[in-house]
Amino acid sequence: MKHLIRNTALATSMLVSIGAAHAEWPTDRPIEMIVAFAPGGGTDVMHRTLAPYIEKELGAKITILNRPGASGEIAYTAMTQAKPDGYTLSSLNTPGFLTMQMDRKVRFDPKKVCLVARIVEDPGSFIVQAKSQFNSLKDLVAYAKANPGKVSVGTTGLGTDEHLALLQLEKSAGIDLTPVTFNGANEARTALLGGHIMAMGINVGEFVGSEKSAFKALGQFADQRAVIAPDLPTAKEQGFDVIMSSERGIAMNCDVPEAIRTKYSDAVKKAVDNPEFQEKAKQQSLPLSYRSSEEWNKELPARAERLGEVWKLVKEQK
Amino acid sequence: MEFLDLLMLGFGEALTPTNLGFCLLGALLGTLIGVLPGIGPTATIAVLLPITFYLPPLAGIIMLAGIYYGAQYGGSTTAILVNLPGEASSVVTAIDGYRMAQKGKAGSALAVAALGSFFAGTVATFGVAIAGPMLSSFALSFGPAEYVSLMIFGLLAATVLARGPVLKAIGMILFGLLLGMVGIDASSGEERLTFNAIELFDGIDFVVIAIGVFGFTEIIENLENVEGRGVLVSKLSRLWPTREDFRQAWPAVLRGTGVGTFLGILPGGGATLSSFCAYSLEKKVSRTPEEFGQGAVAGVAGPEAANNAGAQSSFIPLLTLGIPSNNMMAMMLSAFIIHGITPGPTVLQTQPQIFWGLVASMWIGNLMLVVINLPMIGIWVKLLTVPYRLLYPAILLFCCVGVYSINNRIFDVVLAAGFGFLGYLFRKAKCEPGPLLLGFVLGPLLETNLRRAMVLSDGSPSVFFERPISLVLLVATAAMFILMVLPSFRKTREVAFREEEA
Numbered sequence: 001m002k003h004l005i006r007n008t009a010l011a012t013s014m015l016v017s018i019g020a021a022h023a024e025w026p027t028d029r030p031i032e033m034i035v036a037f038a039p040g041g042g043t044d045v046m047h048r049t050l051a052p053y054i055e056k057e058l059g060a061k062i063t064i065l066n067r068p069g070a071s072g073e074i075a076y077t078a079m080t081q082a083k084p085d086g087y088t089l090s091s092l093n094t095p096g097f098l099t100m101q102m103d104r105k106v107r108f109d110p111k112k113v114c115l116v117a118r119i120v121e122d123p124g125s126f127i128v129q130a131k132s133q134f135n136s137l138k139d140l141v142a143y144a145k146a147n148p149g150k151v152s153v154g155t156t157g158l159g160t161d162e163h164l165a166l167l168q169l170e171k172s173a174g175i176d177l178t179p180v181t182f183n184g185a186n187e188a189r190t191a192l193l194g195g196h197i198m199a200m201g202i203n204v205g206e207f208v209g210s211e212k213s214a215f216k217a218l219g220q221f222a223d224q225r226a227v228i229a230p231d232l233p234t235a236k237e238q239g240f241d242v243i244m245s246s247e248r249g250i251a252m253n254c255d256v257p258e259a260i261r262t263k264y265s266d267a268v269k270k271a272v273d274n275p276e277f278q279e280k281a282k283q284q285s286l287p288l289s290y291r292s293s294e295e296w297n298k299e300l301p302a303r304a305e306r307l308g309e310v311w312k313l314v315k316e317q318k
Numbered sequence: 319m320e321f322l323d324l325l326m327l328g329f330g331e332a333l334t335p336t337n338l339g340f341c342l343l344g345a346l347l348g349t350l351i352g353v354l355p356g357i358g359p360t361a362t363i364a365v366l367l368p369i370t371f372y373l374p375p376l377a378g379i380i381m382l383a384g385i386y387y388g389a390q391y392g393g394s395t396t397a398i399l400v401n402l403p404g405e406a407s408s409v410v411t412a413i414d415g416y417r418m419a420q421k422g423k424a425g426s427a428l429a430v431a432a433l434g435s436f437f438a439g440t441v442a443t444f445g446v447a448i449a450g451p452m453l454s455s456f457a458l459s460f461g462p463a464e465y466v467s468l469m470i471f472g473l474l475a476a477t478v479l480a481r482g483p484v485l486k487a488i489g490m491i492l493f494g495l496l497l498g499m500v501g502i503d504a505s506s507g508e509e510r511l512t513f514n515a516i517e518l519f520d521g522i523d524f525v526v527i528a529i530g531v532f533g534f535t536e537i538i539e540n541l542e543n544v545e546g547r548g549v550l551v552s553k554l555s556r557l558w559p560t561r562e563d564f565r566q567a568w569p570a571v572l573r574g575t576g577v578g579t580f581l582g583i584l585p586g587g588g589a590t591l592s593s594f595c596a597y598s599l600e601k602k603v604s605r606t607p608e609e610f611g612q613g614a615v616a617g618v619a620g621p622e623a624a625n626n627a628g629a630q631s632s633f634i635p636l637l638t639l640g641i642p643s644n645n646m647m648a649m650m651l652s653a654f655i656i657h658g659i660t661p662g663p664t665v666l667q668t669q670p671q672i673f674w675g676l677v678a679s680m681w682i683g684n685l686m687l688v689v690i691n692l693p694m695i696g697i698w699v700k701l702l703t704v705p706y707r708l709l710y711p712a713i714l715l716f717c718c719v720g721v722y723s724i725n726n727r728i729f730d731v732v733l734a735a736g737f738g739f740l741g742y743l744f745r746k747a748k749c750e751p752g753p754l755l756l757g758f759v760l761g762p763l764l765e766t767n768l769r770r771a772m773v774l775s776d777g778s779p780s781v782f783f784e785r786p787i788s789l790v791l792l793v794a795t796a797a798m799f800i801l802m803v804l805p806s807f808r809k810t811r812e813v814a815f816r817e818e819e820a
Binding site for chain 1: 360361364365367368371457458459460461462502504505506507516517519520635639640641642648651652655656657658660662664725726727762766769770773774776
């Protein structure tokens with residue numbers, strides 16, 4: 001009998017403590033951060049680098065779990081299906097998150113995905129060999145006008161960032177380029193270096209970190225020049241309406257209480273501002289561009305609308 | 319003599335206590351994960367990548383490199399002992415190595431693999447040091463057209479992997495090609511053979527198929543025997559290779575080293591092809607080709623040397639041009655970049671201690687691996703005497719953990735089980751899985767390169783004959799085909815004859 005009483009008391013006190021722990025998010029258990037890409041990739045390395053600084057701000061433990069596949073759809077699905085208690089987050093990358101919803105029905109409910117914080121905005125770019133005759137997008141356009149279809153541009157597939165930028169440039173300049181598909185930027189880079197293609201699409205952040213003596217960039221596809229490439233003119237400055245950049249950030253289920261989302265968003269801001277992290281971001285050429293949950297959610301519809309316009313060009317190609 | 323000075327600089331860097339320590343740590347970790355099926359070096363390196371933030375640049379990179387070539391060593395151990403290739407490169411080792419283990423010669427298979435790998439690693443390391451910068455420009459001359467010809471050559475060579483009739487081998491290659499097509503096609507954005515399963519959008523992972531058709535199938539087959547006898551068919555014989563084994567292994571190691579060093583330089587699939595090509599070469603030059611698939615020493619020595627040489631020389635494009643030739647090297651590239659080092663010609667000039675330190679450490683690491691692995695052979699072989707009823711649940715468990723850890727999903731484990739069942743049916747039909755895996759690996763490479771070549775040449779197939787390297791490869795393919803048809807024609811008749819008598 002004594003045993004029973006003691007056990008009941010123990011169980012009750014445990015229940016109470018669990019209840020109490022729930023109240024104080026986020027220290028109850030580790031926060032699971034689902035990264036939608038394979039370990040070692042740009043998105044993965046960025047989140048792994050940032051996580052310790054967010055941990056410091058929140059006083060919580062963050063574990064990273066890679067759930068790669070289907071451009072992030074698997075991760076978004078897992079995140080929206082998890083209990084909306086603020087202990088499951090996912091990485092979120094545009095334009096992939098937006099374009100996957102354009103063609104087909106996705107396996108998750110997009111209305112359940114709430115943006116929490118943007119960390120990076122990495123503009124697209126076209127690069128050529130360092131010894132190429134092209135020094136700007138204008139040069140490339142002039143050559144393509146004289147030799148329709150002769151300019152081959154490496155991309156990583158139909159409907160990817162680079163391909164969407166290529167379609168915009170074709171339309172804006174009235175030229176005809178030949179897209180060549182590669183499995184990833186590294187394969188395309190090899191082919192470019194070997195002279196098998198004339199140019200390739202790549203994000204500025206990926207380019208800045210690579211060998212400078214081999215390649216040069218022709219322009220960046222953002223509204224404003226990225227912090228890591230202040231000397232590279234935008235396409236707009238060169239007279240072409242091409243805007244294409246990749247954003248990387250964090251998302252949560254919309255059913256998670258707003259207070260928790262805001263708290264996380266603020267912690268990310270402080271982590272991004274940490275000079276130690278800034279130093280590491282510089283080494284990795286991360287074009288940091290923080291947006292709070294509120295700001296990013298406000299900007300996204302315009303981005304989606306523009307992408308919708310560009311996506312029509314993809315449809316025409318099919 | 320400048321080269322020697324630089325090499326001395328490299329050894330000076332690599333022999334500091336810190337760097338030696340991390341080299342050993344990497345080699346040990348690599349051996350460990352290589353032995354555990356399915357847990358590949360790519361995933362391990364990814365997890366350790368953030369830790370290298372806190373290490374000096376060279377130490378971090380030396381450790382990651384150690385994991386990479388340590389895993390090559392460890393991977394062949396499971397391939398030989400329990401017929402479980404964890405990577406494309408050890409598929410071939412499993413063919414004859416496992417047969418040797420069944421015959422009680424596991425010790426000599428492991429020793430030949432370790433010594434062959436060490437020799438090849440040494441030669442290739444010096445190859446990287448001497449000719450690296452020169453060889454890299456050759457790698458660049460490989461465009462889409464050249465790759466297409468190389469892949470055709472490789473696929474034809476794959477038919478040699480099978481013991482049975484050529485037709486069955488070709489059937490398996492074609493099935494492999496089909497499996498390679500699963501997923502979203504990048505050029506058109508269309509889903510192919512995904513059956514609307516989101517998990518198949520990116521295709522099937524190599525490890526899923528390899529563990530299925532090799533690992534699971536092997537277990538099913540072993541359990542089928544009433545006694546559940548496990549791996550050993552005959553009694554354990556001596557632990558070390560005989561003089562005769564050495565005599566057969568040496569020339570194979572030499573040829574394998576050549577093939578591996580050369581093919582490893584080529585970005586995208588080169589290193590994978592090397593062990594397959596070495597195996598075909600050995601079978602072709604052998605005076606007793608019928609021993610291949612029955613436990614031929616040369617069938618272990620050649621491919622093992624080739625895959626280790628290929629692993630070393632795949633550093634060449636990364637270090638000299640800053641271009642990673644496979645996923646592993648891409649991971650190494652991020653390790654460099656995290657430390658603010660951009661591999662490429664500039665690094666060779668401005669930070670020679672990084673390049674040469676790594677080259678020297680690779681050789682030291684290979685030496686360490688031999689020292690670690692040779693005494694372990696006795697222990698590994700003892701493992702085979704463990705009763706199979708205790709051994710197989712452990713193998714099964716590691717297989718499942720390995721498969722699950724690729725993408726952290728149960729779907730892959732179920733898929734691997736399905737492949738295990740399929741592999742069992744193949745066994746019963748006397749179809750071998752080696753050619754299937756090669757078809758699976760090379761198929762997508764062939765397809766994407768064929769498409770690229772066609773887009774770039776405006777649809778004209780003459781590009782394959784106009785480019786000299788491509789032409790040479792095609793001629794070699796044709797020659798191999800003729801060689802294959804002639805004697806095999808004779809041999810199939812002989813076999814048919816024998817079967818009639820029996």
